[in-house]
Amino acid sequence: MAWPSPLEALVIGASAGGVAALQTMLGSLPGSFQAPVFVVLHVPKDRPSGIPELLGGYCALPVLEADDKQPVRPGHVYFAPPDYHLLVESRDALALSMDEPVLFSRPSIDVLFESAAAVYDRGLLAILLTGASSDGSEGVAAVRAAGGKAWIQCPVEAAAPAMPNAALAHAGxxxxxxxxxxxERLKGSPA
Incomplete structure (x- = not known):
């Protein structure tokens, strides 16, 4: 089934079409899901996203916008705030960065996935959803190189297939x- 064993953390990246996909995905997570969940959704940088409030109503887990140095808690969903990269600093804390955009994106999916891969290695599951850029390709490669697992949304189904296609071509x-x-697989998670 391509699960990390044990599943220690879940990272999700999405861009164009991602709100609807995340609504479905986060809505499927059971309240008993124990792994922390870290999410980058490309959002406009010049206004509050409102995404945690919007998606929190669909999710059985607490949904938060991440703060710098915020403690990581099991069974919580952390979204990157607008115009900040979200990094997993350690198993215990998150970090925010205003480093340069990556592929015109801040927050960057690559930055999140690469930092999480360095911390969780074999215990990480990365999910890359719909999007119109190639952000996430390097991150998926980093997750797989560290021994973690990567699921990519079927490009034919994605609202914007460019991001899944780019990651598949680059990293598999x-x-x-x-x-x-x-x-369905997340509902049966070993976490």
């Missing part, structure tokens, strides 16, 4: 799945 995947299949 442990599974290419439709959104509904990902949700």
């Amino acid at each position: 995947a442990d599974a290419v799945l439709r959104l509904g299949e990902m949700c």
Whole structure:
């Protein structure tokens, strides 16, 4: 089934079309899901995103916008705030960065995935969803190189297939799945 064993953390990246995909995915997570979840969704940098409030209503887990040096708690969902990179600093803390945008994006999916891979290695599952850029390709490669697993949304189903296609071409995947299949697998997570 291409699961990290044990599943210690989940990272998710999405861009164009990502709000609807994340609504479905986060809504599928059971309240008993124990791994922390870190999410980058490309959002406009010049206004509050409102995404945690919007998606929190669909998710059985607490959904928060990440703060710098915020403690990591199991069974919580942390979103990158607008115009900040989100990094997993350690198993105990998050970090925010205003380093240069990566592929025109801040927050960057690559930055999140690479930092999480360095901390969680084999215990990490990365999920790359719909998007119109190539952000996430290097991150997926880093996760897989560290021994973690990567699921990529089936490009045919994605609202914007460019990001899944770019990651598949660059890094491959442990599974290419439709959104509904990902949700079913997450419900049966070993976390």
